[in-house]
Amino acid sequence: MxxxxxxNGKPRSSSPSGMxxxxxxxxxxxxxxxxxxCTRFVLESPKQACECGGxxxxxxxxxxxxxxxxxxxxxxxxxSGYGAQLNLRVYVYDVDEIEGLRELVSGRDHSIxxxxxxxGQWGTxxxxxxxxxxxxxxxxxxxxxxxxxxxxYVKCVRIFGGLNESEVKEHFLKILKQMPYFHRxxxxxxxxxxxxxxxxxxxKDWPIFLNRSIFLTPEGDRTDKKGFSSFSTWKDIxxxxxxxxxxxxAKVAPLVLSQRKYVANYLGRAQxxxxxxxxxxxxxxxxxxxxxxxxxxxxPAKLELIDYYKxxxxxxxxxxxxxxxSWTLRFYEAFFVxxxxxxxxxxxxxxxxxxxxxSEFSIKWPSSRINEELLAYLRSIPEYEIERMLxxxxxxxxxxxxxxxxxGCTAMIGILWELQRKVRAFHQFHHxxxxxxxxxxxxxxxxxxxxxxxxxxx
Numbered sequence: 001m002x003x004x005x006x007x008n009g010k011p012r013s014s015s016p017s018g019m020x021x022x023x024x025x026x027x028x029x030x031x032x033x034x035x036x037x038c039t040r041f042v043l044e045s046p047k048q049a050c051e052c053g054g055x056x057x058x059x060x061x062x063x064x065x066x067x068x069x070x071x072x073x074x075x076x077x078x079x080s081g082y083g084a085q086l087n088l089r090v091y092v093y094d095v096d097e098i099e100g101l102r103e104l105v106s107g108r109d110h111s112i113x114x115x116x117x118x119x120g121q122w123g124t125x126x127x128x129x130x131x132x133x134x135x136x137x138x139x140x141x142x143x144x145x146x147x148x149x150x151x152x153y154v155k156c157v158r159i160f161g162g163l164n165e166s167e168v169k170e171h172f173l174k175i176l177k178q179m180p181y182f183h184r185x186x187x188x189x190x191x192x193x194x195x196x197x198x199x200x201x202x203x204k205d206w207p208i209f210l211n212r213s214i215f216l217t218p219e220g221d222r223t224d225k226k227g228f229s230s231f232s233t234w235k236d237i238x239x240x241x242x243x244x245x246x247x248x249x250a251k252v253a254p255l256v257l258s259q260r261k262y263v264a265n266y267l268g269r270a271q272x273x274x275x276x277x278x279x280x281x282x283x284x285x286x287x288x289x290x291x292x293x294x295x296x297x298x299x300p301a302k303l304e305l306i307d308y309y310k311x312x313x314x315x316x317x318x319x320x321x322x323x324x325x326s327w328t329l330r331f332y333e334a335f336f337v338x339x340x341x342x343x344x345x346x347x348x349x350x351x352x353x354x355x356x357x358x359s360e361f362s363i364k365w366p367s368s369r370i371n372e373e374l375l376a377y378l379r380s381i382p383e384y385e386i387e388r389m390l391x392x393x394x395x396x397x398x399x400x401x402x403x404x405x406x407x408g409c410t411a412m413i414g415i416l417w418e419l420q421r422k423v424r425a426f427h428q429f430h431h432x433x434x435x436x437x438x439x440x441x442x443x444x445x446x447x448x449x450x451x452x453x454x455x456x457x458x
Contacts, residue, residue, distance in 0.1 A: 107162020
């Protein structure tokens with residue numbers, strides 16, 4: 001006699017053909033469909049699309065996948081070195097947590113408001129701080145952090161007289177002596193924003209005690225006055241300049257190409273810089289094609305911001321020559337007034353180069369050839385090609401916009417991806433040691449949890 005199949009220890013009769021009955025097949029199919037749908041929903045629930053046309057995908061835990069759709073195609077942060085999804089954690093130091101830190105954001109008498117420091121091309125020092133405070137990638141636990149963000153508005157407090165050069169260095173040394181996690185890694189997992197061309201040179205003797213830390217900066221080649229750059233490609237990250245996209249520039253409607261008066265423009269001060277002076281002289285020879293007056297920093301010759309953006313958008317191409325340093329805010333402004341940016345700065349470094357192909361939506365021309373040859377080249381570009389480049393510029397400019405990472409396509413998402421590439425599984429420094437049981441100790445064999453300040457400056 002053939003034995004019946006058993007189910008939960010009880011006999012179960014088999015079908016004559018040895019196959020499942022129709023109702024069993026239907027139930028199995030429904031179960032498979034439900035399981036598949038739920039899995040897809042959890043793993044690939046779509047993220048809010050960014051306004052500019054890019055689209056990031058979010059995993060079931062709130063992390064952003066490396067996929068971004070731009071130009072109607074999928075571009076990715078490379079999985080090798082970056083990972084399949086964004087899942088890092090950043091600890092943000094409170095300005096009152098460490099003695100001396102508040103002075104680095106508001107000056108010696110705490111009179112400089114963060115709103116003051118948020119304005120202008122150096123506002124990234126404040127915006128990144130504020131956005132990280134609200135980020136879903138922020139952690140309140142130092143032991144769980146991959147990185148530590150140190151708020152310091154050095155450029156701002158220097159400009160407004162809140163601290164002088166010696167005081168800035170003094171306060172940096174003061175806070176570093178109080179940071180055990182900085183001492184654990186020599187600062188390799190600590191992040192500082194230096195938003196101007198001067199970079200870390202704003203902090204005197206930075207190569208002695210900040211040389212291992214991560215710098216977020218728009219400047220990749222500041223050699224004008226210091227003889228060497230503070231930017232290092234292996235540890236630092238290039239970030240977009242700060243464009244105020246919510247006020248004046250948002251009020252300027254782009255002109256159609258046929259209504260634009262000029263082929264190209266350069267709107268800025270000469271500052272004695274060769275490339276800028278060449279453009280001003282070239283404009284005198286070709287006044288109907290190149291708009292390049294020498295603007296003033298103040299007085300009647302100074303353009304109001306709204307007028308500046310309107311005039312910037314009245315040309316097909318916006319020229320971005322080198323100034324005091326290699327980067328220029330005009331490159332980023334061009335995307336928002338919708339003119340094609342033309343880089344005239346040979347040493348410039350641009351953000352997100354592992355993802356964005358800048359030849360798709362900008363032009364880089366040798367600074368040694370700023371003459372009528374440049375104008376002739378720009379004049380020769382067909383209108384349909386200009387429209388194509390402008391269209392692609394519209395889709396990528398969200399990555400140059402400082403907005404919450406929850407919005408998807410933002411500068412913050414790009415910066416976080418670049419940071420994730422630098423996550424370390426292990427921290428070591430010449431002041432730190434370890435034992436067989438993974439205990440981290442100092443030279444006195446004291447375990448890390450018992451380290452107390454003051455710590456020696458690296």
